[in-house]
Amino acid sequence: MPSRESCIAAFAAFAFVCATAAQAQSPYGIGRTATPAEIAGWNIDIERYGNNLPPGSGNVSHGREVFDQQCAACHGAKGEGGIGDQLVGGQGTLATPKPERTVGSYWPYAPTLFDYIRRAMPQNAPQSLSNDDVYAVSAYILSLNGLLPADAVLEARTLSKIKMPNRRMFVDDPRPDVKNPACMTGC
């Protein structure tokens, strides 16, 4: 079969040239189509402005119950930290010698809180909380940080609208930012 590889290569090259066309063929014909239901089941990404947040809601008081049961053992009764990260406080400390990077002081986008809790928390049973519970515990953590009133109800729209205090403090990578004069002798 002397020409098989070259045929594949030629086909691949042809398909690559055509790749800008919307209906281009797959160069290798490997894999199968992912269905919308399959994608919906796996795509748990919540983008920074809340795109893809699911239906549901939760209030601060229920969030406190969930937090006490599921989170406090590692993060402390009031989110002050322990085995797990400090979640509360630290606003105004980032430019000091002892910065406290917490949800309230550091995180730039509130929907990220929902994304992370749902995908990775609690550490012993990730993706076990209901969406309502994730909204509730997110509300509680935000309220502990003074970013939501104690009687707040959180759902997709309200979570997306929260302005985090540190949002504007992130900058692009300016490196190389440090220069070694590269002295060779008598330095």
Place this chain on the structure above:
Amino acid sequence: MTEPTDIGEDLVVTSRRRFLRDGGALVGGAVVAGGLTRSTASVAKESAGNLPPNVPEWMKTPGDPMGSQLYGTPSPFEKGVIKNIAKDLPQYLSASGRTPLQDLDGVITPNGLFYERHHAGVPTIDPAQHRLMLHGLVDRPLIFTMDDIRRFPSESHIYFLECSGNPNYKKPYGKTASDLVGLLSCAEWTGVSLKLVLQEAGLQAGAKWVVAEGADAAALTRSVPIEKCLDDAMLVYSQNGERLRPQQGYPLRLLLPGFEGNMSVKWLRRLRVASEPTYSREETSKYTDLMPDGSAREFTFYMEAKSIITRPSGGQRLSAPGFHEISGIAWSGHGKIRRVEVSVDDGKNWLEAQLQEPVLTRALTRFKLPWHWDGEPAVIQSRAIDETGYDQPTLAELLAVRGENYYYHNNAIWPWRIAAGGEVTNALA
């Protein structure tokens, strides 16, 4: 003459009997092999007469037979060469373990000693039940099995991988090369170019980022610029010739040469092509670099040029004055190492070290400098220059710009102090 295999089988029986006679515990074949190894070692330890003019014990009796180890392990005399894992970590699910750089030669890290960083432990994944989903801004959302992935044209490359926090900027600084920069390893990776896989689905207009997600209990998520995905990014299934170890992402991982390690998402299950980053917890609250003024740098991907002397290095001891080769490793996320300079007089004068070929892009490069130690106290150190002309800075130079709360991307020169007695310690500690 008897077939070699027959001889081997006969020796296995003999060895098993010998082992049982010696009173070792027998719990399956692996323990038999281990027990044999240990008994051989103990014989050697007890014998005092293995030096010239005597004939060593291990020449007077046959060694372990073929099949004693169905997957080879190091000599029992190398049992101290293991991953360097702190004993006082608050927890071990989101944690890291370091490569013992000072005990290794060459540039390839053995798979069992490759550094580890996990965010929610090491999952055990059945490759038959693992899938890679590719969706988002593509013409054809696709699902691949591992067999599918392996059908793509393959490629192999040697690249280093380094954790972004390697090490911190704050004291206390580590004692050994591993303590300081052991979240660094290098391997030959085999897989498929990510570009090929993306082309299989067809990228749509506006595709600027690819969001990668792991199938671990952290569902770790990082966003990768499309330029990197269409350049040298790989989907990797093998490392140093064998399938990935579970700690390295079995059965499939992303590999982004030169980028901070956590972006090379392990246990890769999903790629979402998007117009902007996902701003996951890892790329906002974690792997961002806090400046003294309270601002923070985000999407700081590259690991800049760096080097360290691994021999002699902290924790080792020069046995006597005289000839000692200085040897170490250099690397840069921006490409090839162009030059490594070494100082043996506390940074006053610098000499160009010899680079061991091949010098590969985004791989470890070993450097060497012949040195005659006069027995006087000395401070030795190395600095790397990469193909962009970038010069590895000192810790003081880094701290002056970034401050000590920056945490990540510390590529400082690390000098070693050699005492009159030959002991080697961290000169900055």
